Amino acid sequence: MVKKKLVISFPPRLIQEPVTYHLIRDYDLQVNILRATVRPRERGRMVVEIKGDKKNLDRAFEYMESVGLQVDPLVQEMRYYPERCVHCTACTAVCPTEALTVDPSSRELVFDASHCIICESCIPACSYAAIESQF
Ligand code: SF4
Ligand code: SF4
Structure with a gap:
């Protein structure tokens, strides 16, 4: 399968x-x-x-x-711009699929595109335009 x-x-x-x-x-x-x-x-x-x-x-x-x-x-379809990200983690609270998580050792954001379903909930949650949709 x-x-x-x-x-x-x-x-x-x-x-x-x-x-x-x-x-x-x-x-x-x-x-x-x-x-x-x-x-x-x-x-x-x-x-x-x-x-x-x-x-x-x-x-x-x-x-x-x-x-x-x-x-x-x-x-x-979803682009993450690490250079704009301040790792505030606000987006992780709204992501329904754990495509956005925090690395427990570095405390930095990790974006796993394979889990993303393009719901776009993270876009308004980010004040730094660090995530954009190409959809
Ligand atoms: S678009 Fe939705 S699923 Fe994808 S990273 Fe953002 S909140 Fe998570
Ligand atoms: S909300 Fe934006 S700045 Fe904050 S961790 Fe997520 S992508 Fe980075």
């Missing part, structure tokens, strides 16, 4: 493509939609967590590429 967090981007012509339906029915994958933004006549984006057999996942990637969807790993 392989688990991946992905950002799937849709050009306007593919907004109606039933992607999650195909991923579940044709490739036997478990799909958890973490976030989605779709505006008429604009690009749509969906953050998903996908679980399944590696072979099926590879086939699903081929399907998504073949229809013209862009698939990127989730880690590219």
